[in-house]
Amino acid sequence: MKCALVRPDGTTVHTERHPTDAGRGPDAVVETILDVAEGLAGKARADGLDPVALGIAVPGVVDEAAGVAVWSANVGFRDVPLRDLAAARLGLPTALGHDVRVGGLAEARLGAGRGTGHVLFVAIGTGIAAAHVVDGVAATGAHGAAGEIGHILVRPGGPRCGCGRDGCLEAVASASAIARRYAEATGAGPTGATGGGGPTGTPASAADVADRAAAGEPAAAGVWAEAVEALADGLATGQSLYDVESIVVGGGLAQAGPRLFDPLRAALHERMTFHRRPRLVAAALGDEAGCLGAALLALDAR
Numbered sequence: 001m002k003c004a005l006v007r008p009d010g011t012t013v014h015t016e017r018h019p020t021d022a023g024r025g026p027d028a029v030v031e032t033i034l035d036v037a038e039g040l041a042g043k044a045r046a047d048g049l050d051p052v053a054l055g056i057a058v059p060g061v062v063d064e065a066a067g068v069a070v071w072s073a074n075v076g077f078r079d080v081p082l083r084d085l086a087a088a089r090l091g092l093p094t095a096l097g098h099d100v101r102v103g104g105l106a107e108a109r110l111g112a113g114r115g116t117g118h119v120l121f122v123a124i125g126t127g128i129a130a131a132h133v134v135d136g137v138a139a140t141g142a143h144g145a146a147g148e149i150g151h152i153l154v155r156p157g158g159p160r161c162g163c164g165r166d167g168c169l170e171a172v173a174s175a176s177a178i179a180r181r182y183a184e185a186t187g188a189g190p191t192g193a194t195g196g197g198g199p200t201g202t203p204a205s206a207a208d209v210a211d212r213a214a215a216g217e218p219a220a221a222g223v224w225a226e227a228v229e230a231l232a233d234g235l236a237t238g239q240s241l242y243d244v245e246s247i248v249v250g251g252g253l254a255q256a257g258p259r260l261f262d263p264l265r266a267a268l269h270e271r272m273t274f275h276r277r278p279r280l281v282a283a284a285l286g287d288e289a290g291c292l293g294a295a296l297l298a299l300d301a302r
């Protein structure tokens with residue numbers, strides 16, 4: 001859990017990290033969240049600050065209007081009324097958001113999308129998810145599940161996705177998919193035991209694949225190019241739907257820098273026929289985006 005005290009102008013005055021320990025079960029995780037939040041409010045008061053609102057962001061499916069964490073695979077939440085629990089414990093106006101949507105909110109208002117009214121934020125890590133932010137507000141969808149751009153079908157009959165369908169964007173182009181596909185292409189098992197892995201015998205990561213592609217290794221170049229093409233297909237679909245000014249890419253894969261952005265920008269622009277070309281830029285807030293976005297959501301909800 002990343003936690004912060006944030007001023008209304010978006011500056012962070014204090015940060016903390018705490019283990020989630022999801023293995024203890026969802027009830028214990030909720031108790032920890034409430035304890036940590038209470039501790040942060042106490043810390044603020046001790047420092048002469050006046051906490052005015054609390055924002056919490058969780059992964060999965062989040063019903064922001066109801067303040068309920070509907071479903072979250074990694075922490076085991078099922079219909080947890082987290083907003084009301086936290087508001088009752090702390091006595092502060094509280095907002096509950098979705099981790100990628102609040103990240104997008106922060107990038108759109110304070111980060112790489114600042115100054116543009118229509119932003120598509122895309123986080124590429126173990127999965128791929130997006131947030132569509134218009135004039136500083138992220139759309140949630142009717143069921144709290146908007147932005148699942150990773151499950152756009154880009155390669156019918158392609159690799160199996162975690163959702164059970166074949167050929168989703170994230171099955172080809174997430175950081176984990178890139179590492180897995182490279183291991184497959186080089187004959188290395190998931191453990192990298194037969195070679196093709198990293199220098200220490202660990203499997204090559206997506207960043208390693210980017211390095212090797214840049215160095216001209218054919219297998220890496222092939223996997224990387226396929227990922228870039230698939231991402232361009234997914235982002236082009238996003239642009240067809242949303243007609244944004246800026247597409248902001250964050251998450252682990254954005255660390256690849258120009259090795260990702262240069263070919264991706266070219267491939268995306270190739271796909272724009274009558275659509276306006278969006279700016280394609282790297283996220284600017286890094287790790288802090290989630291905390292800042294949760295704070296923005298809380299301030300908006302006051």
Ligand SMILES: [Zn+2]
Pocket residue numbers: 150151161162163164165168
């Ligand atoms: Zn899928």
